[in-house]
Amino acid sequence: MSGRNKVKNPKSPDLREGLSNYTGVAWRGHPSSGRVVFARVTLWILGFCTCIFLYGSGCSSSRVHVSRLEGTDNPRVVPSDSQPPNAALTIVFTGEETGYLEPCGCSEDQLGGIPRRHTFLRVESQESGVRSEPPLYPPPSQEGEKGGWDSRLQTPDSRLIPVSLGDLTNGFGRQSEIKMEIAVQALETMGYFAHNLGEKDIALGPEMFDYISTTSRLKFLSSNVKFTNHSSNRIHPFLIKHVRAGLARPCKIGFLGILSSSAAATMPSYGFKITEPASSLRPLIGVLRDRVDVLVLLSHAEMDESIRLAKMFPELDLIISGHGIDDPAASEPVYVQTRTERSERDTVVVSAGSKGKYAGICRYSPYEKKGRVEIVPLSSNYADSPEMRELMKRYLQMVRDENLLAYEPKMPVPSGSAFVGSKTCGICHKDVYKHWETTTHASAYETLVKSEHDYDPDCVPCHVTGFQYTSGFESVEKTPALKGVGCEDCHGPASAHINAPREEYGKTTTNTCATCHIPDHSPKFEFTSYWKKITHPKEHISGLGG
Amino acid sequence: MQTKLLPIFLVVIILSLTTHERRATSNEQPALSGPDIFFETNRFNFGKIVEREMAEHQFKYENRGNDTLIIQQVKTTCGCTAANTDLTEIEPGESGEIRVTYTASNKTGKFEKAVIVISNDPDKPHYVLKIYGEVVSEVVADPKYIDFGLIPLGKSSSKSIKLSKGYDSHSPRVEKGWVTGIESDTPLVTASYKENGNDEYIIEATLKSGAQANKIQGNILVLTKGLKQSRIELPFYGEVCGDVTIFPPVLHYGQMLQGKEAARIVHVALRNKNVTIEKIEVCSDFLSAELLPKSTPEKPYREIQIKLKENAPVGKMEGLVKVHTNSEIQPVTEIPVTWEVEKREREK
Numbered sequence: 014m015s016g017r018n019k020v021k022n023p024k025s026p027d028l029r030e031g032l033s034n035y036t037g038v039a040w041r042g043h044p045s046s047g048r049v050v051f052a053r054v055t056l057w058i059l060g061f062c063t064c065i066f067l068y069g070s071g072c073s074s075s076r077v078h079v080s081r082l083e084g085t086d087n088p089r090v091v092p093s094d095s096q097p098p099n100a101a102l103t104i105v106f107t108g109e110e111t112g113y114l115e116p117c118g119c120s121e122d123q124l125g126g127i128p129r130r131h132t133f134l135r136v137e138s139q140e141s142g143v144r145s146e147p148p149l150y151p152p153p154s155q156e157g158e159k160g161g162w163d164s165r166l167q168t169p170d171s172r173l174i175p176v177s178l179g180d181l182t183n184g185f186g187r188q189s190e191i192k193m194e195i196a197v198q199a200l201e202t203m204g205y206f207a208h209n210l211g212e213k214d215i216a217l218g219p220e221m222f223d224y225i226s227t228t229s230r231l232k233f234l235s236s237n238v239k240f241t242n243h244s245s246n247r248i249h250p251f252l253i254k255h256v257r258a259g260l261a262r263p264c265k266i267g268f269l270g271i272l273s274s275s276a277a278a279t280m281p282s283y284g285f286k287i288t289e290p291a292s293s294l295r296p297l298i299g300v301l302r303d304r305v306d307v308l309v310l311l312s313h314a315e316m317d318e319s320i321r322l323a324k325m326f327p328e329l330d331l332i333i334s335g336h337g338i339d340d341p342a343a344s345e346p347v348y349v350q351t352r353t354e355r356s357e358r359d360t361v362v363v364s365a366g367s368k369g370k371y372a373g374i375c376r377y378s379p380y381e382k383k384g385r386v387e388i389v390p391l392s393s394n395y396a397d398s399p400e401m402r403e404l405m406k407r408y409l410q411m412v413r414d415e416n417l418l419a420y421e422p423k424m425p426v427p428s429g430s431a432f433v434g435s436k437t438c439g440i441c442h443k444d445v446y447k448h449w450e451t452t453t454h455a456s457a458y459e460t461l462v463k464s465e466h467d468y469d470p471d472c473v474p475c476h477v478t479g480f481q482y483t484s485g486f487e488s489v490e491k492t493p494a495l496k497g498v499g500c501e502d503c504h505g506p507a508s509a510h511i512n513a514p515r516e517e518y519g520k521t522t523t524n525t526c527a528t529c530h531i532p533d534h535s536p537k538f539e540f541t542s543y544w545k546k547i548t549h550p551k552e553h554i555s556g557l558g559g
Numbered sequence: 560m561q562t563k564l565l566p567i568f569l570v571v572i573i574l575s576l577t578t579h580e581r582r583a584t585s586n587e588q589p590a591l592s593g594p595d596i597f598f599e600t601n602r603f604n605f606g607k608i609v610e611r612e613m614a615e616h617q618f619k620y621e622n623r624g625n626d627t628l629i630i631q632q633v634k635t636t637c638g639c640t641a642a643n644t645d646l647t648e649i650e651p652g653e654s655g656e657i658r659v660t661y662t663a664s665n666k667t668g669k670f671e672k673a674v675i676v677i678s679n680d681p682d683k684p685h686y687v688l689k690i691y692g693e694v695v696s697e698v699v700a701d702p703k704y705i706d707f708g709l710i711p712l713g714k715s716s717s718k719s720i721k722l723s724k725g726y727d728s729h730s731p732r733v734e735k736g737w738v739t740g741i742e743s744d745t746p747l748v749t750a751s752y753k754e755n756g757n758d759e760y761i762i763e764a765t766l767k768s769g770a771q772a773n774k775i776q777g778n779i780l781v782l783t784k785g786l787k788q789s790r791i792e793l794p795f796y797g798e799v800c801g802d803v804t805i806f807p808p809v810l811h812y813g814q815m816l817q818g819k820e821a822a823r824i825v826h827v828a829l830r831n832k833n834v835t836i837e838k839i840e841v842c843s844d845f846l847s848a849e850l851l852p853k854s855t856p857e858k859p860y861r862e863i864q865i866k867l868k869e870n871a872p873v874g875k876m877e878g879l880v881k882v883h884t885n886s887e888i889q890p891v892t893e894i895p896v897t898w899e900v901e902k903r904e905r906e907k
Contacts, residue, residue, distance in 0.1 A: 220860070283708070340637040410899075411809075
């Protein structure tokens with residue numbers, strides 16, 4: 014066993030260079046290398062001899078062959094005469110949305126969203142589908158073969174098997190319950206085969222699962238999560254997908270799913286029992302390995318843990334990993350060398366990132382025993398699907414009907430001061446107020462109304478004044494003076510300052526901007542240029558100095 | 560046979576070597592054309608960054624080609640990283656900078672992020688820069704969140720959490736007077752702190768007894784003298800459990816077509832075995848509700864079917880279904896119902 018479980022992940026400045034190094038195409042290396050000359054001569058001779066041998070032996074170029082499952086006499090996938098040479102299974106994987114059902118609309122450059130994903134799936138499922146967006150991975154220069162996985166494999170196919178990795182919502186609370194209901198409905202409509210459980214999913218509680226698993230056809234998967242109080246079969250320890258895929262006999266894909274113990278420890282899991290992933294997987298893999306053609310693990314875990322599992326279980330062909338991996342470009346697919354006499358290829362560990370910004374595709378040809386992995390950004394090049402757009406509208410309506418904004422937690426201002434509203438500031442600071450009225454901070458609430466997120470607790474805090482405090486914004490009806498990003502959002506609540514004006518009041522730092530201008534919502538934010546947009550004129554107020 | 564093949568082999572070998580030599584010469588003196596982006600290094604280690612802190616690094620690059628290098632885009636692929644370039648057009652021999660900012664989240668642990676520089680370099684149109692490091696905490700909370708667990712309706716619960724010195728020997732001491740204040744964002748939860756010596760503070764949170772049967776979630780804000788973490792948010796979770804739990808707590812039909820009846824199911828979990836459903840009351844002319852017979856004994860809930868009648872008028876409306884039980888602590892549980900009926904034209 015030792016020495017065969019090596020992790021290969023090129024760390025080269027240029028991805029293409031990294032691949033060349035990895036694939037070991039050494040004979041294309043430095044021209045002055047003597048080994049190169051030797052290799053070239055040897056290849057010529059071998060090639061020549063091979064041609065003569067093949068000609069003499071009358072070898073045909075037939076692709077039809079039968080391979081057998083390790084340890085059994087059952088033939089694996091056998092191509093029929095009518096099978097196209099490019100027949101393949103296409104597993105589409107997404108996960109860790111953590112409540113990001115769609116981009117909030119603050120910026121034009123945001124990626125992701127269920128409505129775009131639906132369009133993406135439709136494009137991918139059409140044989141003549143033209144993709145709107147080039148993949149993030151692999152870049153065009155990195156096409157090639159790795160560990161038995163061929164990134165050049167072109168297998169347009171209509172047999173998509175979309176799977177979900179876990180953490181559809183941010184866990185706990187009524188808004189997450191509504192999101193879960195909507196997200197599960199969306200996955201069902203988009204034809205998802207299974208959803209693996211993440212820690213934020215189970216934080217919603219067993220009642221939620223009892224409900225959605227009886228009202229939805231979506232299958233819930235986890236090999237190491239069970240209900241504590243009742244023996245419901247709503248959570249499947251494994252699933253087998255039969256795919257005919259133009260083959261003489263169906264190809265079987267086995268799906269397993271785990272939730273990392275360390276991830277599970279970050280949220281409450283009332284009503285569920287979580288066991289250690291490896292000990293849960295061992296017996297299941299033992300049962301499945303001779304019953305399926307391809308074995309896939311949906312691993313709701315960090316990349317390191319998924320790689321460890323790949324080393325422990327070489328029977329796994331593909332591991333889709335995700336927990337806290339928000340950057341699939343940094344976490345390129347990792348090929349864990351698990352090839353032995355029993356296994357024909359390495360195990361590839363991939364992630365589609367978080368917040369639903371990307372979709373991963375694994376095309377696998379059981380006939381050619383080759384696969385291709387791609388990560389595709391879901392940009393605005395994919396139009397919103399009308400069905401999912403309707404569903405998102407329904408979500409916003411539910412949030413509005415339940416008035417969830419009113420139940421958001423609030424605390425008193427630690428200093429004891431209270432919010433008064435920008436108009437009150439303007440009584441003394443006339444020029445500053447006049448300037449503020451011209452900024453986008455002043456109209457921040459209106460942009461929210463325009464995007465119909467004005468009742469969404471995910472969005473409102475950054476478009477109003479002092480939302481998280483008891484004296485801050487409650488609703489546009491109750492606290493109209495506090496709509497928009499007002500003076501006090503940067504300078505702090507002003508009631509104490511009004512009672513006793515002092516120059517010490519109002520000092521602020523760049524950290525204040527960073528509470529809302531985070532790259533997810535404000536990807537173009539850059540302090541110097543943005544500061545120029547809001548910096549107000551200096552003024553002198555008689556009797557106050559300054 | 561061997562003597563016949565030998566000349567062929569020799570020709571092949573000579574041809575191969577000649578071709579190789581010709582390529583070698585051309586590679587040694589490449590005829591450079593176009594821009595050539597060059598970075599001294601493509602990786603930067605930020606080391607340890609405290610939670611919520613922002614860190615910045617400039618990757619310096621040079622145009623080593625013989626044509627203008629145009630930086631078309633600098634892409635980041637995660638929400639926590641921002642990147643931009645000081646120049647977009649770089650003449651041969653000139654240098655530029657890619658400024659990368661990483662904002663640490665409140666999640667500790669190692670990180671690795673990518674920045675993709677897209678340019679008109681014909682060989683390296685997508686150049687990947689990587690930043691990595693570890694997010695650490697100035698102060699460690701143990702456990703990481705306050706877990707009130709499942710609390711019987713009408714009872715209170717107190718839990719504590721320990722704050723102690725953070726990631727390494729350079730972390731500030733959690734000494735006397737280090738915590739300056741504490742607040743809870745939920746009136747039902749109160750919080751206090753006490754110094755424990757040994758660079759430790761004990762934060763105690765209490766869930767009052769007046770909470771309704773529902774999930775409890777919020778944050779306790781600890782104000783400190785810490786330079787980098789002057790505010791520490793400690794999340795708390797819990798669930799106040801009565802005898803009856805209904806899911807979904809609010810039933811939404813969404814948009815319905817005029818003249819169509821629609822049925823939905825709600826689950827009623829009876830946590831106390833002695834509690835039974837006595838009556839279901841409907842407070843709307845357009846709704847009906849019925850307790851369905853228990854189909855399988857292992858089901859841990861009962862089902863109520865709520866129907867929106869076909870005579871519901873066009874418009875947005877709401878109603879109420881009340882579930883009466885023999886529970887002393889939860890005799891009535893309400894299910895608000897919302898719907899919007901649209902005119903039939905929509906169907907066409």
